[in-house]
Amino acid sequence: MNDQIRRNMPLFPIGIVKQLTELSARQIRYYEEHHLIKPARTNGNQRLFSFVDVERLLEIKALIEEGVNISGIKQIFALKAQAKEMEPQAKLEHESQREMTDKELRNYLKNEIMMAGRHGRASIIQGQLSRFFH
16 A cells, blocks of 8 residues: 555544644534535544645644635645646656756767758858867
Protein backbone atom coordinates (compact mmCIF):
# COMPACT_ATOMS: atom_id res chain seq x y z
CA MET A 1 0.00 0.00 0.00
CA ASN A 2 1.51 3.30 -1.03
CA ASP A 3 1.66 6.45 1.07
CA GLN A 4 -1.00 8.28 -0.98
CA ILE A 5 -3.57 5.56 -0.32
CA ARG A 6 -2.74 5.57 3.40
CA ARG A 7 -3.06 9.34 3.65
CA ASN A 8 -6.50 9.29 2.00
CA MET A 9 -7.84 6.38 4.06
CA PRO A 10 -10.79 7.51 6.24
CA LEU A 11 -9.87 6.66 9.83
CA PHE A 12 -10.76 9.40 12.30
CA PRO A 13 -14.19 10.17 13.75
CA ILE A 14 -15.11 13.79 14.32
CA GLY A 15 -14.21 13.64 18.04
CA ILE A 16 -10.56 12.81 17.28
CA VAL A 17 -10.45 15.45 14.52
CA LYS A 18 -11.75 18.06 16.97
CA GLN A 19 -8.88 17.24 19.33
CA LEU A 20 -6.27 17.24 16.56
CA THR A 21 -7.38 20.52 14.98
CA GLU A 22 -8.85 22.34 17.99
CA LEU A 23 -11.90 23.16 15.84
CA SER A 24 -15.48 22.70 16.96
CA ALA A 25 -17.80 20.15 15.36
CA ARG A 26 -19.83 23.06 14.01
CA GLN A 27 -16.77 24.59 12.32
CA ILE A 28 -15.86 21.26 10.76
CA ARG A 29 -19.41 20.76 9.46
CA TYR A 30 -19.40 24.34 8.15
CA TYR A 31 -16.25 23.69 6.12
CA GLU A 32 -17.83 20.51 4.81
CA GLU A 33 -20.97 22.44 3.78
CA HIS A 34 -18.75 24.78 1.79
CA HIS A 35 -17.07 21.79 0.08
CA LEU A 36 -13.66 22.58 1.52
CA ILE A 37 -13.43 19.04 2.86
CA LYS A 38 -15.29 15.87 1.95
CA PRO A 39 -15.04 13.25 4.69
CA ALA A 40 -16.15 9.70 3.99
CA ARG A 41 -19.33 8.37 5.59
CA THR A 42 -19.97 5.05 7.30
CA ASN A 43 -23.16 3.02 6.76
CA GLY A 44 -24.51 4.75 9.87
CA ASN A 45 -23.74 8.16 8.25
CA GLN A 46 -20.87 8.93 10.66
CA ARG A 47 -18.11 11.11 9.23
CA LEU A 48 -14.66 9.57 8.95
CA PHE A 49 -11.70 11.81 8.19
CA SER A 50 -8.37 10.97 6.57
CA PHE A 51 -4.93 12.43 7.25
CA VAL A 52 -5.43 14.60 4.16
CA ASP A 53 -8.72 15.93 5.59
CA VAL A 54 -7.05 16.76 8.91
CA GLU A 55 -4.17 18.55 7.15
CA ARG A 56 -6.65 20.51 5.07
CA LEU A 57 -8.60 21.52 8.18
CA LEU A 58 -5.38 22.70 9.79
CA GLU A 59 -4.58 24.70 6.65
CA ILE A 60 -8.08 26.23 6.70
CA LYS A 61 -7.65 27.11 10.36
CA ALA A 62 -4.30 28.81 9.66
CA LEU A 63 -5.77 30.80 6.78
CA ILE A 64 -8.75 31.89 8.90
CA GLU A 65 -6.34 33.04 11.62
CA GLU A 66 -4.48 35.09 8.99
CA GLY A 67 -7.73 36.84 8.10
CA VAL A 68 -8.64 35.01 4.89
CA ASN A 69 -12.40 34.52 4.46
CA ILE A 70 -14.14 31.39 3.13
CA SER A 71 -14.32 32.80 -0.40
CA GLY A 72 -10.58 33.47 -0.35
CA ILE A 73 -9.86 29.99 0.96
CA LYS A 74 -11.92 28.48 -1.86
CA GLN A 75 -9.92 30.49 -4.39
CA ILE A 76 -6.62 29.43 -2.83
CA PHE A 77 -7.61 25.76 -2.95
CA ALA A 78 -8.88 26.14 -6.54
CA LEU A 79 -5.55 27.66 -7.60
CA LYS A 80 -3.63 24.88 -5.86
CA ALA A 81 -5.76 22.25 -7.63
CA GLN A 82 -5.20 24.00 -10.95
CA ALA A 83 -1.44 24.12 -10.35
CA LYS A 84 -1.44 20.44 -9.47
CA GLU A 85 -3.24 19.59 -12.71
CA MET A 86 -0.69 21.58 -14.68
CA GLU A 87 2.31 19.91 -13.00
CA PRO A 88 2.65 17.03 -15.51
CA GLN A 89 2.49 19.48 -18.42
CA ALA A 90 5.13 21.69 -16.79
CA LYS A 91 7.40 18.65 -16.34
CA LEU A 92 7.08 17.80 -20.03
CA GLU A 93 7.90 21.38 -21.01
CA HIS A 94 10.87 21.41 -18.66
CA GLU A 95 12.21 18.15 -20.10
CA SER A 96 11.86 19.47 -23.64
CA GLN A 97 13.82 22.59 -22.66
CA ARG A 98 16.62 20.71 -20.97
CA GLU A 99 20.18 21.71 -21.72
CA MET A 100 22.23 19.81 -24.27
CA THR A 101 25.07 17.67 -23.07
CA ASP A 102 28.53 18.49 -24.32
CA LYS A 103 28.41 15.53 -26.69
CA GLU A 104 25.03 16.59 -28.12
CA LEU A 105 26.27 20.15 -28.55
CA ARG A 106 29.44 19.01 -30.33
CA ASN A 107 27.41 16.79 -32.68
CA TYR A 108 24.98 19.62 -33.41
CA LEU A 109 27.78 22.07 -34.15
CA LYS A 110 29.63 19.51 -36.26
CA ASN A 111 26.49 18.97 -38.35
CA GLU A 112 26.13 22.74 -38.75
CA ILE A 113 29.66 22.93 -40.13
CA MET A 114 29.12 19.98 -42.46
CA MET A 115 25.88 21.43 -43.80
CA ALA A 116 27.16 24.99 -44.14
CA GLY A 117 27.08 26.22 -47.71
CA ARG A 118 24.86 23.35 -48.86
CA HIS A 119 21.41 24.00 -50.23
CA GLY A 120 22.15 27.72 -50.48
CA ARG A 121 22.64 27.98 -46.75
CA ALA A 122 25.81 29.65 -45.54
CA SER A 123 26.88 29.72 -41.92
CA ILE A 124 28.51 32.82 -40.48
CA ILE A 125 30.17 30.82 -37.74
CA GLN A 126 31.58 28.14 -40.04
CA GLY A 127 35.08 29.49 -39.95
CA GLN A 128 35.06 29.89 -36.20
CA LEU A 129 33.66 26.43 -35.52
CA SER A 130 35.81 24.57 -38.03
CA ARG A 131 38.87 25.01 -35.87
CA PHE A 132 37.32 22.71 -33.24
CA PHE A 133 36.66 19.84 -35.64
CA HIS A 134 39.13 18.23 -38.01
